[in-house]
Amino acid sequence: MLSRTANHLYWMARYIERAENMARILDVTANMALVPNAALSEAALWQPALEISGNAESFQERFSDFTASNVIHFLAMDPENPSSIYSALYSARENARAVRVAMTSETWENINALWLEFSQFEGKDLALDGLREFCDWVKARSHLFRGVSFGTMLRDDAFQFLRLGTFIERADNTARLLDVKYHLLLPKEEEVGGGVDYYEWSAVLRSVSAFQAYQKVFNDTIQPWRVAELLVLRKDMPRSLHACFTEITAILENLTTGRHVECRRIAGEINASLQYGRMDHIFQNGLHEFLTEFIECNNQLGAEIQNSFLNIHAA
Amino acid sequence: MQSQTRTYFDEMNTGPAGVRDLYANYANWLRDVPPEQLESKRQEAELLFRRVGITFNVYGENAGTERLIPFDVIPRLLAAKEWDVLSKGSIQRVRALNMFLHDIYHDREIIKVGLVSESILTHSQYRPEMFDVDVPGGIYAHIAGIDIVRTGENQFYVLEDNLRTPSGVSYMLEDRKMMMRLFPELFRRYSIAPVEHYPQVLKNNLRAVAQSGVKDPTVVLLTPGAYNSAYFEHAFLAQQMGVELVEGQDLFVRGNAVYMRTTEGPKRVDVIYRRLDDEYIDPLAFNPDSMLGVPGLFSVYRNGGVTLANAVGTGVADDKSTYIRVPEMIKFYLGEEPILANVPTYELSKKDDLAYVLDNLPELVVKEVQGSGGYGMLVGPTASKQEITDFRDRVLANPSNYIAQPTLALSTCPTLVEQGIAPRHVDLRPFVLSGETVTLVPGALCRVAMREGSLVVNSSQGGGTKDTWVLQERSSQEVSAIDAALKDKVAVC
Structure with a gap:
């Protein structure tokens, strides 16, 4: 196309x-x-x-x-x-x-x-x-x-590019939302796991339509690190980073069949970190640091997609 | 109150009580429909058009200003035998015009025999670059819009042949779709010739004019972009034909070929249905300031690496000085008598014509030979004495720059306006398609001047459109049988 x-x-x-x-x-x-x-x-x-x-x-x-x-x-x-x-x-x-x-x-x-x-x-x-x-x-x-x-x-390239846009944007938004809210609600690190305001965390969940999902998955009062887990690592949570990258890697696979394209490698790398990552490791190194890096990588991926497919190069 | 002193032929009514046979059934139906219902159908249509984005852009207003072209819910009807004449006549003209274009860019026989003056070669729309270039099938005007007006039961005149990038066909198709949605019962009751296959015919024709040897030609539609006034039509036709809608920036030239930039690399293009005027298609060959075209395109075209539709240089055949010669062209190239008449035209380069025109300026329309869009013209009946005197001086300074025509009593058709149903002037533009054969679908764009008394049907000046129905005639018995059948059906439901 x-x-x-x-x-x-x-x-x-x-x-x-x-x-x-x-x-x-x-x-x-x-x-x-x-x-x-x-x-x-x-x-x-x-x-x-x-x-x-x-x-x-x-x-x-x-x-x-x-x-x-x-x-x-x-x-x-x-x-x-x-x-x-x-x-x-x-x-x-x-x-x-x-x-x-x-x-x-x-x-x-x-x-x-x-x-x-x-x-x-x-x-x-x-x-x-x-x-x-x-x-x-x-x-x-x-x-x-x-x-x-x-x-x-039709499930052609047009459809794939449209879906690609949706998930790149969504991943970026979920990451930003979580980062800002985590910062705001937990200003000091020692408070992680301490008392939280139920309403504020439930609002975070509701903002990504994840409130009911949380109840189903964890069957527990709302804990911030679990909110983070749900929005970062859970593949079955449609607005989570992992869910977005499952889609993104599949789409890029479809679009590049057989060709080596840098954006596909970057997406694969990010996806691997989400698929095999563990929440306690992420917290050890700092959720904020993790999300900051994620947002950067996601931007880089966006730039590479632009390079590989979308920008019009001179003949 | 009607201020007009002339009487006009009306497509439906023959007098205060009479109706032309063709309209008998429709007029009965129309009489029984409450005016509020028609008005609500009109509003429904407007809503749908806006939702689908059937709009045109207005130059000079804010970028992206989109307007609807007024759509009238009362159709214009044509009898099968009327259509037969119009369609044969239009095809005949286009055949002759294509032969003329081939001739003028090759052997110039028509100049040699003296039917057309050699001065045509200095005409601004004549493209010397096209001399001796062979285009596939000898077809120059793949798409032609023939503007036809009517002044009486059997008086049809061709006003203009549009051979460059004629537009409006999307309204013919969308108006039909809308009418079928708004008034399905009328389509059951009448036998209305379908027009929906137009894009398919066009696509087949475009594929047929690819360079020989190309097995599965790639056709694209080249648009100036989303801010062009006819952008909706470009998008619509590309979608209906299933071809890529490209802008100049999507194409590039390499070697003797044109390619489009795709996500999988360059892809060769064989036929370009371009909706850009000659001047803009290639900054290297024509207007160097144009950002819309493709550098190098014209040279590939000349060398046969790509087909353009319409061909470059067709403008020389659709101007007023050439228009006058079309009836003679038909005799010269086809050996046939013209089926459709031209509007009687006086050439002021001729002494007798000049004398007559100067004596009768208040009744005539005088136009510049190469003018267009209503500029540089005098409309005698509405001009002031001073304007006529001034124009006389301009004509006398350079008579051969002018032609004159009688002001035509354009036919009217009942139209739904604010005050109810009233007669408004209409014209007709069928689209003739040339490929392996020259054809048209049985229908046309019907433009209507929505303002009372106005003869200007252009959409830029508030003109609207109507669906045009070519009717296969049915007797009133047949119609009542269908009505009865429909009623039964409703009763069962």
């Missing part, structure tokens, strides 16, 4: 996934604000949402206070923030429009409808009212996108 087409499909899927993850973060943060917690100021509550998305600096350039209203506007509706849900969905639709031929018409129409429906939220102050509905809508549209592409598209 055309490199340009693959590039648009890959980024389209990444942007939709990005919008979904941002909606998840906003959703649980807003929910946490409803739990009485004197220790957490409004700023302390909302600042992490910016850190997860790597946006704290650009936010501070434009806003002075970490108020709910400012942060929600910035992350959800701000056209000037390239990582806002607005920008992500806009970019997803622009990428889709450029290659509408490469996907089924149902997939395209779904993304087009998403963008048309978005206008109903524009101009609203979501901090006052409607944030939950908005987040639910973003998540539902993202589910719909995955469902319609999965249910209608």
Whole structure:
């Protein structure tokens, strides 16, 4: 397939996934604000949402206070923030429009409808009212996108690139979420395994739809290291790093049959560390260090994918 | 209130109470449909068009401004025998025009016999680079859009032959799909000739014009990109034909071949259905500032390494000075009588014509020979005295730069507008496809001027579209039998 087409499909899927993850973060943060917690100021509550998305600096350039209203506007509706849900969905639709031929018409129409429906939220102050509905809508549209592409598209390279975008983005988001939350909730190392706020950890789990999964898998009160295990190493947890890399390695296998391509080696290496890694080792060396390295490797993989397939080289 | 003093031929109504036979059944149906229901169908269509993204981009507004072309839910009907004339006439013109293009880029017989002046070789759309280049099958205009207007029961005129990159066929196809969705009962009741196979015919034709020896030719559609006004159509046709939609940056030239950049490396391209004008296809050969084309493409094309559809240089055959000669071309190349007439045209380079035109400016439309898009023209009936005087001076300064035509009384067709159903002017653009054979599907783009009294049907100026139905006639007995059968079915359900 055309490199340009693959590039648009890959980024389209990444942007939709990005919008979904941002909606998840906003959703649980807003929910946490409803739990009485004197220790957490409004700023302390909302600042992490910016850190997860790597946006704290650009936010501070434009806003002075970490108020709910400012942060929600910035992350959800701000056209000037390239990582806002607005920008992500806009970019997803622009990428889709450029290659509408490469996907089924149902997939395209779904993304087009998403963008048309978005206008109903524009101009609203979501901090006052409607944030939950908005987040639910973003998540539902993202589910719909995955469902319609999965249910209608030929299993050709176009499909593989689309899926690749989804999982690279998802792995990045899960890693960031876990890193920031772990830092925030456990500021001192000796407290690992100490008393934790049930609500805050359950919020982390809910943000990746893992609350019920946790109950099923561990059948125990919520322990931070187990949350980490679930989101890092559990292959059967669909938003975990390991689950993402199981998909990524299989997709790259499909795309490169027989060819040696650097991105496939990198993905295999990361996957091996997740498949054979042990949680106690990861904690010994530091979860933060592990996640930082993971995010770096994942970025490097993204760059290699770009190099191997997507960038248009001179003949 | 109608301010117009002229009367126009109406496609449906023959008077306050009368209806043309062709429309008898449809008019009955239309009379019984409550206006709110038609309006709600129109809104449904608009919603669906927007959802599917059937939009066109507007130049000069914010990048990405997308608009809908107004769609009218009342179709234009053509009888099978009317269509027969239009289709044979259009095919005949395109056959002659393809022969003319081959001739003008080879032996120039038509100049030698004096039917066309040698000055055509200095025409801006004439491409000297194409001289003595053989194109596969001798086909230049693979896709031609013939603009036809009607002024009476049997008066059809060709207004223009669009031979470069004619657009609008996606609206013919999407309007049909929409009508079948909105009014399935009408499609059961009438026998409406299908048009949905257009992309298949086009694809077969494009594959047939690959260089000889290529077993399984790769066809691509070259678009200027997602911000082009006709981008939807490019994407739509590529999808319907199952070919790659490429931009200039996706293609490159190596040796005597064109390749596209794919995730698995370069892939050879044999036929390019290009929706870029000549000037933009290759910065090395034409406009050096163009970022849209492919450097080196034209040289590969000249050497037969790739086929372009339409061929380079077709523009010389669709301008007004050439248009005048088409009836003679048909006699010259085909030895046939023209089936479709041209609009009577006065050439101001001729003394008699000039004298007549100067005496009758208020009734005529005067156009520059090489002008397009409504620029540099005088519309006599709507022009002020001052404008006419000024234009007379311009004509006298260089008469051979102008032609004149009577203002045509374009037919009207009932159309759903804000005030209800009212007559609006229409034209018709069937698309003629040339490959191993010259054919067209039984249908056309019907453009309608949505503003009262307006004769301008262009989408850029608020024109809309209608579905065009070529009807196989059924007697009223047959129709009532079908109605009865449909009613039974409903009752059973």
